[in-house]
Amino acid sequence: MLNLVILGAGNVATHLARAFLNAENLKLLQVYNRHPEPLASFKEIAATTTDISALKKADIYIIAIKDDVIPDVADKIPWQDGIMAHTSGSISIDALKKFKNRGVFYPLQTFSKERKIDFMEIPLCIEGNSKRNFQLLSDLGRQISNKIYAIDSQQRKSLHLSAVFVNNFSNHLYTLAAGICEEQKLPFEILKPLIKETAAKIEELPPRQAQTGPALRHDQKTIAAHLKMLKLAEEKIYSLLTQSIQKIHGEKL
């Protein structure tokens, strides 16, 4: 049985707590958060505290807080027992170097409070400052996910950057498309099956092979017509992505 404490009460903390609750060999002892309000939803499943000096003894502490407050909170944690692991994609394991046992427990997924998600399918990127700590964090991970990866801090930064492309930027393209639809009084609804199929295709085809469209075909007539329809900001994005597609996929055959 592993005893756990979570620091933080945001989206990642919420989803992790739910996943821990469903695992058999884990006990979530306590959830810490600086502000009391977000702790309300945790009260039924664990002890809660807003006093960092009142942290309980546990095997593993999961620090699921915003990147920029990690050093600050790490500073205030009063003792050195147990493994301290943060959940950030872009912060090095070294941010926790004051702790003898440290690691990273980064779930590569986008979380919203409203949406339930099958944690078993979420890739967990694990790093530890020793074989033992890596092993313990992996054991913890395997209780809530089928997808455990050993990822060092350098690789994790690249993964986080990749995640910005496939999540933040793709979602922004959906927003721009929604804007174009709105102008023509078209329901955004109509694009949803295409959005879902575009993402689903990667299961069968590498994205490079799945590429289609006027840029790939060097269809200058359609590209010119599209550019004319766009406002300056969107026009620049269209041009740059078109160039990038043509650069990566090479010359027209």
Add this chain to the structure above:
Amino acid sequence: MLNLVILGAGNVATHLARAFLNAENLKLLQVYNRHPEPLASFKEIAATTTDISALKKADIYIIAIKDDVIPDVADKIPWQDGIMAHTSGSISIDALKKFKNRGVFYPLQTFSKERKIDFMEIPLCIEGNSKRNFQLLSDLGRQISNKIYAIDSQQRKSLHLSAVFVNNFSNHLYTLAAGICEEQKLPFEILKPLIKETAAKIEELPPRQAQTGPALRHDQKTIAAHLKMLKLAEEKIYSLLTQSIQKIHGEKL
């Protein structure tokens, strides 16, 4: 019972033919294609021909060929009976103006030969040059899809442009992310759950509300670190999309 002829033998023609085959009140009489090879896979389900002057009499002719050959093929179709409808997102209904009865039958989806797809979920964008022709094409559409939309040529152009953003450009972002992963010897596999969840989220949240990430948070430290990791072409795309997110979502609160 509606009698149909398909002109073309590519991805759209293939998926349409399969869908027509499963419908009760449709009969696919014939498939025409200029080259004989692609017709092979249609031989079991309909008559085929490479001779455009040998088109059979039908109620509706679906012209599912590449945009730039539509005018050419339209020119060669020898008679005026039946409704002529093309399946293109970017070509006006006027490309078929030599025909008394004309329309558009545009399935808004990305098709690959390898992937089966539930046609019932594909939005069909219908246009007709008369109420009767619109009605007949809609009746045809309803036999193979639950999602029938009345879309005029102007709106359809905007939809097609939106589709480039959510499909071609999103897929290209996946390709760029795959490249970043490859450089760090990370399996692209690890990004797949995130890609799928990003797309799935639009069912519950408008993309504007689903936006997250360093650009939205005006997290300059992470943005600067990301830009440093990228090559020039990707750096430009990162900057431009970051600016666009910040422009659309307004100032940091």
